[in-house]
Amino acid sequence: MALEPEEILQALDPEQAEAASSLLGPTVILAGAGTGKTRTITHRIAYGIVRGDFSENRVLALTYTNRAAGELRARLRSLGVASANAKTFHSAALAQLEYFFRTLYGIQPFRVQESKAKTLLQAANSLKISLDPNALRDLAAEIEWRKYSLLSLEEYAEKLKDRSVPQSLSANRLLDLHKAYDEANLKEKKMDWEDVILLCTGMLRAEPRALAQVQQQYRFFTVDEYQDISPLQQDLLDTWLGDRSDICVVGDPNQTIYSFTGASSTYLENFASRYPQANVIQLNRNYRSNPEIIRVANRARVHQHLEPLEAHRQSGQPPQVIAFANKQEEASWVAKRIKDQLSAGIKASQIAVLYRINGQSEPIEKALGDLGIDFQVRGGQRYYNRSDVMSAIRLVRAEASSPSNKPLYESVTALVRSLGWQSVRPEESGAKLESWEALNHFVEIAEELGPNATIQDFANELEERQRSQHEPVRESITLSTIHAAKGLEFQSVFIIGATEGYLPISYAKKDNELVEEQRLFYVAITRAKDNLQLSWPKSDSETGRENSISRFAEYFQ
Numbered sequence: 001m002a003l004e005p006e007e008i009l010q011a012l013d014p015e016q017a018e019a020a021s022s023l024l025g026p027t028v029i030l031a032g033a034g035t036g037k038t039r040t041i042t043h044r045i046a047y048g049i050v051r052g053d054f055s056e057n058r059v060l061a062l063t064y065t066n067r068a069a070g071e072l073r074a075r076l077r078s079l080g081v082a083s084a085n086a087k088t089f090h091s092a093a094l095a096q097l098e099y100f101f102r103t104l105y106g107i108q109p110f111r112v113q114e115s116k117a118k119t120l121l122q123a124a125n126s127l128k129i130s131l132d133p134n135a136l137r138d139l140a141a142e143i144e145w146r147k148y149s150l151l152s153l154e155e156y157a158e159k160l161k162d163r164s165v166p167q168s169l170s171a172n173r174l175l176d177l178h179k180a181y182d183e184a185n186l187k188e189k190k191m192d193w194e195d196v197i198l199l200c201t202g203m204l205r206a207e208p209r210a211l212a213q214v215q216q217q218y219r220f221f222t223v224d225e226y227q228d229i230s231p232l233q234q235d236l237l238d239t240w241l242g243d244r245s246d247i248c249v250v251g252d253p254n255q256t257i258y259s260f261t262g263a264s265s266t267y268l269e270n271f272a273s274r275y276p277q278a279n280v281i282q283l284n285r286n287y288r289s290n291p292e293i294i295r296v297a298n299r300a301r302v303h304q305h306l307e308p309l310e311a312h313r314q315s316g317q318p319p320q321v322i323a324f325a326n327k328q329e330e331a332s333w334v335a336k337r338i339k340d341q342l343s344a345g346i347k348a349s350q351i352a353v354l355y356r357i358n359g360q361s362e363p364i365e366k367a368l369g370d371l372g373i374d375f376q377v378r379g380g381q382r383y384y385n386r387s388d389v390m391s392a393i394r395l396v397r398a399e400a401s402s403p404s405n406k407p408l409y410e411s412v413t414a415l416v417r418s419l420g421w422q423s424v425r426p427e428e429s430g431a432k433l434e435s436w437e438a439l440n441h442f443v444e445i446a447e448e449l450g451p452n453a454t455i456q457d458f459a460n461e462l463e464e465r466q467r468s469q470h471e472p473v474r475e476s477i478t479l480s481t482i483h484a485a486k487g488l489e490f491q492s493v494f495i496i497g498a499t500e501g502y503l504p505i506s507y508a509k510k511d512n513e514l515v516e517e518q519r520l521f522y523v524a525i526t527r528a529k530d531n532l533q534l535s536w537p538k539s540d541s542e543t544g545r546e547n548s549i550s551r552f553a554e555y556f557q
Contacts, residue, residue: 003080008047012040019281020044022248023053026275028226028268029250032309033297033526034288034489037250041222042072044248046079054220059084061222062092062237068224068487070465074448085218089233090193093200100203100210109199110191116140116181119190123180129173141260142174143181147194148230148262153178164507194232201236215242225487226251227265228258234267245275254301257483257520259512282307288489290316293525293532299555300522302515319525319532321556323549327363327497327537334494334535335367338477341492341531348374350491352478354524356502361479364496368477374433375477378484388435391419392442393462400459408453412446437474482524493528498536503550521552 009017016036019029020043031037045061048054061076061084063069072086085092094112101109113119117136120143124131131139142163146156153175160171169177185191191199204211218240223229226249229237241247249271256265272278284307286294291311296319298308324330338351353364361377368375395415404411413423421439426432445465449457478490497503504517525532534556536549 003046003050005047005050008043008050008079012036012043013285015281015283015285016040016043019248019283020047022279022281023048023051024246026245026271026278027248027281028271028275028278029248029281029283030268030306031250031252031283032286032306033252033255033523034286034309035283036285036287037252037283038068038071038075038224040283041224041248041250042075042079042081045076045084045220045222046081048220049081049084056081056084058217058219059222060092060218060220060240061086061224063088063224064228065225065487066091066465072224077448077450089236090196093197093236096210096214097196097200097203100207104207104210110185110189110195112196113185113190113192116143116192119184119188120177120181123177123184126180126184127173127176129169129177139174139177143178143192144194145260145262146178147192147198148232150231150235197232197236201239204239211239211242214240215244219244219246221247223247223249224251225255226268226271227253227256228263229267230262230264232262245277253303253306254519255486255523257486257516257523259516284308285310285312287312288529289313289526290530292316292318293528296532296555297522297525300518300525300552302519302522316530319528319534319556321498321549321553322533322535324535324537326539326541327360328367328541330496330535330537331363331367334364334496334533335371335373337494337533338368338373338492339371342373346491348476349474349478350529351494352480352485352488352490352492352527353494353496354480354482354485354527355495355497356482356505356520358481360497360502364479373477374475375479376474378478378480386438388419389438392416392439395419396442396455396459396462400456404455406455407451408449408455408458409443409446409451411455412442412458416440416442434474482520485527486523489527489529491529492531493524493533495524495532495534496536498534498550498553499547500550501547503552518552521550521555525555 009020012020016039019027019040023044029037029040031040041061045054045059049056049059061072063072063086066088069086069088069091076084076086097109101107117140120136120139121131151159156178157171157175160174165171165174185195204214221237221241223237228251249268251265251268253265253269256263272280286309289297289311290313292315294309294311322333324333334353341351342348355361365375365377392415395418399411399415416439419439421436426436445461446458449461478485503521504514508514508517534553537547539546
C-alpha cells in the first residue's frame with residue numbers, strides 16, 4: 001500500500017524532513033557520517049513522487065559504487081517506488097552509449113575492457129619497457145587519474161612536474177605509455193570505464209537528438225556521495241542537466257578519500273556558490289555510533305567549520321588503543337577478541353578488521369584461520385564469477401524466456417534447489433556453506449521483490465546487480481582496506497597496523513596528502529557502532545625495525 005506524503009516525512013528527523021521537502025531547484029545536503037543520508041534522499045525521492053512533484057520514471061539517482069546503487073533501489077522499493085532509476089555514473093553512461101549507438105548508428109560501441117593491466121602490458125612491450133605488477137597497478141591508477149581529471153596528454157605533461165612518476169620512468173616515456181595504451185584500446189576496439197563516460201558525454205553533445213531524448217527522460221537528479229565526483233563525471237552531469245537546476249546533491253567533505261583517482265570535494269563545497277538559490281541543509285545527528293566513538297570522530301575530522309556530529313545513542317564502550325610486540329601478536333589478540341565477540345552473540349557480518357593496504361591482511365587471515373573463524377576479504381573472488389552463481393543465472397534467464405504463472409518465490413526456490421540449495425542453512429562451514437549462502441541470495445532477492453514480481457522482474461533485477469557487481473554480504477568477518485570499507489558500518493571495528501608509514505601512508509608528504517590520510521582515518525573511525533579498537537605493532541618481526549604509533553592515535557586521548 002502506498003504511503004501518504006506526511007507518513008514519509010514522519011519517519012525523518014527535522015533536518016532530514018527539511019531536506020526531503022526541498023523538491024524543486026538545487027539542494028545540497030551536507031551529511032555527516034551516520035546521519036542517515038541514504039534514508040533522507042530515498043525518502044525525498046519517494047515524497048516527491050507521492051506528492052506529484054516528480055514523475056517516477058524521470059528520476060535518476062546517481063552513485064559511485066554498485067552496492068550504493070543497489071541499496072538505493074532496495075530502499076526505494078520498500079517505500080513503494082519501483083521504477084525510479086538508481087545507477088552508477090558508469091552504468092548509466094554505458095546504457096546510453098549502447099542504446100544510441102544501436103539506434104543512431106546501427107552498431108555496438110567498443111567493448112569495455114576487464115582491466116587496464118593487460119592492455120598496459122601490451123603497450124609497454126611495444127615500447128620495450130619492462131613493468132612489474134606493482135608498476136602496472138600504479139600506471140593504471142595514473143591513467144585513471146588523468147582521465148577522471150579531464151586532462152589531455154599535453155595538460156597531463158604539465159602536471160607531471162608536481163607528480164611522482166611510477167617506477168622512475170622519465171616523463172617522456174610515461175607519456176609514450178599513455179599514448180600507446182590509448183592506441184592499443186583503439187586497435188582492439190576496447191574502452192576503459194573512464195572512456196565510457198567521456199564517449200557518452202561527447203556523443204550527447206554531438207547528437208542533439210540523443211541529448212534531447214535523455215533530457216526528456218531524466219528531469220530530477222540526485223547525486224549521492226557528491227564529495228567524490230570527478231571533473232569527468234561532473235562534465236557528464238552538466239550535460240545531462242543542461243540549463244535546468246532540479247538537482248539534489250548529498251555528501252560530506254570530511255569523507256573525501258579518493259583524490260588520488262581525480263575526485264574533488266570542491267564541487268560539493270562550492271555548490272551554493274554555483275547555485276546561489278540553493279537550499280543548504282546540514283545533517284549532524286549521528287544515529288550509528290556511541291557517544292564515545294563520536295567524540296573521537298569529532299576530534300579527527302578535518303573540516304572543523306562544519307557542525308560537529310551529535311551523538312544520539314546511549315553511552316557505551318570507550319575506544320581503545322593497544323600496543324603489541326609485533327604484528328603476529330597483534331593478529332592473535334584481534335582473532336581471540338573476535339572469537340569472544342562471536343561467542344557473546346555478535347554476528348560475524350557485524351565485525352570488521354580494517355587496515356591501510358592489502359598487504360597488511362596476511363597475519364590476521366592466518367590468525368582467524370587458526371581459530372576456524374570464517375572471513376571474507378573485500379575485493380576477493382567476485383560473487384558473479386562463482387560457477388554455482390553463473391549456473392543459477394543461466395537457469396533464471398531460461399525460465400524468464402518462457403514465463404509461467406507460478407509465484408516468483410516458488411520459481412526461484414525450485415531453480416536453486418536443482419543446484420543443491422536447501423531451505424535449512426548447513427551447520428558446517430567451508431565450501432558447502434559458501435555455496436548455500438551464494439544460492440540463498442537468489443531467494444533473498446525474490447523475497448525483497450515481493451509477491452507481485454514476476455520471473456522477468458527477477459531476471460531484470462539480477463541483470464542489473466550483475467552488471468553493477470552489487471554483491472551480497474556474507475555472514476563472515478570482513479577484512480578490508482579502509483578505502484574499500486567506505487559506506488559500510490559494523491558493530492565492532494578493529495583498525496590494525498596503525499603505525500607511521502601506514503597511517504599516514506609513507507608516500508603522503510604534502511599537506512594535502514596528509515589531510516587526505518586524516519580524512520581516511522576519520523572514515524575508519526566512523527564505520528564503528530559499539531566497539532572500536534586501534535592497535536599497532538611496536539616492531540616488525542621480519543626486519544626488526546622499530547615502529548612509531550600513528551600520529552592519528554592522539555585523537556583517542
